[in-house]
Amino acid sequence: MADNTNPLRRKAIAATTILVAVSLAACSTPNAASSTPSGTTSAPESTTRKVTNAEHEVVFHVTEGKLPALVLDAGGGLSSSYWKDLAPRLAKATGSKVITYDRAGEGESDEVSGPWRVENAVSDLEAGLKELGVTKDVVLVSHSIAGEVATNFVNKNPGWVRGAVLVDANVPDFFTDEMLTAFAPVIEKQKTALHAQPSTKKNRQLLAVMADYAQVHRVFHKLAWPKDVPVTAIVASQTPFADSPDAAQLWRDGQARFAQAGPNRKHVVAENTSHEGIVTERPDIVTGAVDEMLKTVR
Template sequence: MTNHGIWARANYGERHHHGDDLMSEHSVDVGGRRLHVVSHGQGAPTVLFEAGLGCSAKDWALIQARVGQVTASYSYDRAGEGASDESGPWSVQGWLSDLESWLDALSAPGPYVLVGHSIGGHVVRTFAARHPEEVAGLVLVDAQPERLYDDWTPDRLRHVRELNPPGIFDRILEACEFVKAATRPMSCPLTVITHGVIDLIQEEPGVTAADVDRFEQSWQTFQMDLAKQSALGRLVVAEASGHMVPTQAPDLIADEILAMVAQIHE
């Protein structure tokens, strides 16, 4: 794994200093596979970072470095990403099981503030639905809306399916259906951060400017709907960031997480 200045590769439980930071890396067994987990800081609530599709713990590095100065935090590489072992075709159910397994293996204490980017929002929302008593708050970062594709025509679905590696888009659709059935309104604090720069979809052959505008309007409408899932929900726009908010606007995310932690402490 590349050293991004926040941590270096280590054996289970080994600790590393980076300035005033103290990071720990763990190789955790989950049913015969190993997941790479990074912990930083002490205190409550515990902040859990869940990355987007194709992303890993390193995308949270700058944010976790700040959050870990205030409270306990954990990020990790999902199966097949970063330094974690493969597990075969992914599903939100499988990811959720892995998350529960490594939290148990490390005795990572709740309550949790769950931070999910993109499709990682599916994972933290289903975890919150399954363990509501353990969740102190959620921060959804340009999270995948589960109803985004509901009104798409077969032609549009086929076009997007062809743009992705085989099977990926179908698994995304399956994940959306799982989240629809599993999630429910929340009573905990909720912050929804959405992108301000349009880069999720671009004009190209078969995709018109009207298509881009329609997709963006739907995405932003669903982000507002997500914020309404809690009476304590709020919407924040990362004005200068595209979809990769964790790496393009890390300070904004860290500020929102730390504000929520402070609110929980009140």
């Protein structure tokens, strides 16, 4: 009976598995053809660097170029291969140093036991950028849950980040207490289902992110983006909530509030795009936003 009197709870039930997608995206890499047309000059080759932090290795891929450096961070369940087409396109179009990496538990990086914590993800990124000699003139390009990493990173490291492009990314404004309370039963249902499945790297990472989900995101909700760091928020037209129009609108509203909450912020809607596939469906929008940001901060 309570579900019939609580609109947000009804939205949560309708969304079923969707909230996990907000933080984790889908766990498959989009299929797309190479973005380098036949007969054109290819982008510079990237090199791989392994960085040890807190007794685990994090894998970084670097395409050399000028500063500011573009640091591309994919959504949960997605490795650096998420950027396999966009990274060389950005390197060629902008001439910038381009860095992609696998967060702990993703791609080629080591797994770390225990719940996922954004503080640990920030520490890994800090260690990698220090090792690569990139501790200023950084532009973050962050997708989905990487928006949480970006928000915490810019607050902890003033002076490192010149600007950011958030690609249908998590922003604090969405995770209200009311929303998290309504979605709590969905998270518990997801955890039960995953525990019943074979233990895989993917499932372990999903469970790690869901641990203490409401508590973690209530803390995230209280954060603010620094007013001196320009940011562009690109929103996919389908949002992570393609199966729930009500939840999708709440996501759009949260993104709009974020964009309106401070100076030097832009809000871009990427028409005909999905949450996970946005970088392959409309790479021109992402590339354009990055190019515009580079012109702003150079």
